[in-house]
Amino acid sequence: MITWLLAFLLHSTLWCGFAWIVLRLRPTLHPRIREAIWYTAIAASLLTPTAQLLTSNQSSLWQIRLPESILAQSQHTERESNEQNASLNPLITASDNEERTYIYQSQIINYAWFAIAGLLLLRYTINVTSLNTRLRKRKSVTNINTKQKLTELSDKAQLSNIPRLTTSQSLGSPIAIGLGKNTEICIPNRALLELDDQQIDAILAHEIAHHIRRDTIRLFTLNLIRSIFFFQPLFHIASRDLHLAAEQQCDEWAATQINDPITMASCLTEVATWIIPKDKHIPVACMARRHSGLRSRVERLISPAASSKQAPAKRYCLLFSILIILSITSFAPAISMIEAEHSDDMDSLRNAPTLRSEHSNEYSEHQETTYNEHERRENSNSIGNEHR
Numbered sequence: 143m144i145t146w147l148l149a150f151l152l153h154s155t156l157w158c159g160f161a162w163i164v165l166r167l168r169p170t171l172h173p174r175i176r177e178a179i180w181y182t183a184i185a186a187s188l189l190t191p192t193a194q195l196l197t198s199n200q201s202s203l204w205q206i207r208l209p210e211s212i213l214a215q216s217q218h219t220e221r222e223s224n225e226q227n228a229s230l231n232p233l234i235t236a237s238d239n240e241e242r243t244y245i246y247q248s249q250i251i252n253y254a255w256f257a258i259a260g261l262l263l264l265r266y267t268i269n270v271t272s273l274n275t276r277l278r279k280r281k282s283v284t285n286i287n288t289k290q291k292l293t294e295l296s297d298k299a300q301l302s303n304i305p306r307l308t309t310s311q312s313l314g315s316p317i318a319i320g321l322g323k324n325t326e327i328c329i330p331n332r333a334l335l336e337l338d339d340q341q342i343d344a345i346l347a348h349e350i351a352h353h354i355r356r357d358t359i360r361l362f363t364l365n366l367i368r369s370i371f372f373f374q375p376l377f378h379i380a381s382r383d384l385h386l387a388a389e390q391q392c393d394e395w396a397a398t399q400i401n402d403p404i405t406m407a408s409c410l411t412e413v414a415t416w417i418i419p420k421d422k423h424i425p426v427a428c429m430a431r432r433h434s435g436l437r438s439r440v441e442r443l444i445s446p447a448a449s450s451k452q453a454p455a456k457r458y459c460l461l462f463s464i465l466i467i468l469s470i471t472s473f474a475p476a477i478s479m480i481e482a483e484h485s486d487d488m489d490s491l492r493n494a495p496t497l498r499s500e501h502s503n504e505y506s507e508h509q510e511t512t513y514n515e516h517e518r519r520e521n522s523n524s525i526g527n528e529h530r
Contacts, residue, residue, distance in 0.1 A: 144248050146195050147255075149477050151374065152206070154187035157470070158376035165383070172452075173387035173394075178459035180380045180387075184367065186467050187374075190474040206475050255373075262369035269425045276420065277319075280310040280328055287339070292327070292346050295399060299354050301325075307346075309334065314418035316345050318352035318427040325353050330416060340400060341409040345429065347396035348406075352427040354395070357388055361427060386435040388427070391453070393439055407443040410436060 161183035165176055283289060289307060296304045305318075305325040316329040327349040333342060352358075364381045371377055393410070397403040413430045421428065430436060 143252060145477060146191050149191035149194060150187065150371070152477065153190045153474050154184075154371070154374050154376065156474075157183040157186045157190075158374070158380055162376060162379060172454065173390040174453045174456075174459060177384060177387040177391075178463055180384050182463040182466050184377065184380060185463065186470055186474075189467060190471050193471050194474065194476050206477050258372060259370045262372055263366070266365050266369060266425060269423050272420075273424060273426065276312040277308075277310055277328060279312075280308040283307040283309055283329075283334070285334065288334070288342060288346075291339075291343050292350075295343075295347050295350050298399065299350050301350070301353060305350070305353060312420070314416040314421045315413055315424075316349055316429045317424060318349040319358065321356075321358055327353075332416065333413075337409065337412065340402065340405050341412070343400050344396050344402075344406045344409040345413070347399040348392050348429055349427070351392035351395040352388075355388065355391070357392075357427040360384075360388070361425065365425060386438070389429075389435065390439055390442055393443055394453075397443055403443040407440045410440055410443075 158180075161179045165171065165179060171179075292307050293304055303323050303325060305320070305327045308326060308328045309331045310328050311331050313328060313330045316327065316333065318325070318327055320326045327346065329345060329349075333345060337345070364384060368377055368381055393406055397406040400406065410430060414436050417430060
């Protein structure tokens, strides 16, 4: 486990760091390209150390060598203690104690990792439970025109099921929740009271875009990865940028459906004023929240240059990701162990008890043979004296 963790930290820093540099140098890339770059970096961070763990490190083009003590846990094999050997070989006892110390420290690291990750996952579960509690009193929308528009947008999106449309007083921003046949769009009550028909259509189109992309699964996966690998700060940067890329793509699709980017931008600006503190930790796809990149989203909607850019096909992005991951697997640095300088000496020390026992056996046999010869000579001398 320690070996894999060290390789993961190294690889994730390399791949996500490279993705961050590329996106910093090219901030105007299409959101779908940015999204593909980040997902490729995250997938490579998890797959390349796993591939090296399952295969030989010799297949890697370059290696980073670490002291044997750091990898003591992965290289350790249980040995029974022998007090007699330990007394004869004090160096072996010191080596074993040092190895046990490193194994104990590794176990502490593992337990701390599991504990913190468990607490973060528990916090995520609490946020989901809190959201379900807030939505317990939501009501279905009965407006015929709104429901008809939802049906039209769902048909354009080729959704297998029309999402359920509800309203809630405890929400400050529209959200998309559910999977499969249980998909749902929940909007604040004030949206039906304060927005015109075209702005409501923009909200519905935006949330349907989240269901098209299956952002419920994407956000769950990102939250899971962030919780488990909380010690990698680049994953938090990637998650924030992926949220922004998802919202920008949903804004783009919605603006295309209503054929009015300005209305989409004004709707975003209006909904942003409704945000309440409880919406900060909503664990699902949300149209507007704090730190959601509202300014960049609005600027992108009203910018002619940005709106004229065509999004690359999804299959090309997927093919790009697969090719990149396959090609960089062999370039990923491997972590190997530096063998101890005095391993031969330690082996001889470990074998010393056996050698000593062998020498002692030979010595005892020699003594017994000498004694027997001496006894035979005395017997022969005594017999000769009697004949005389």
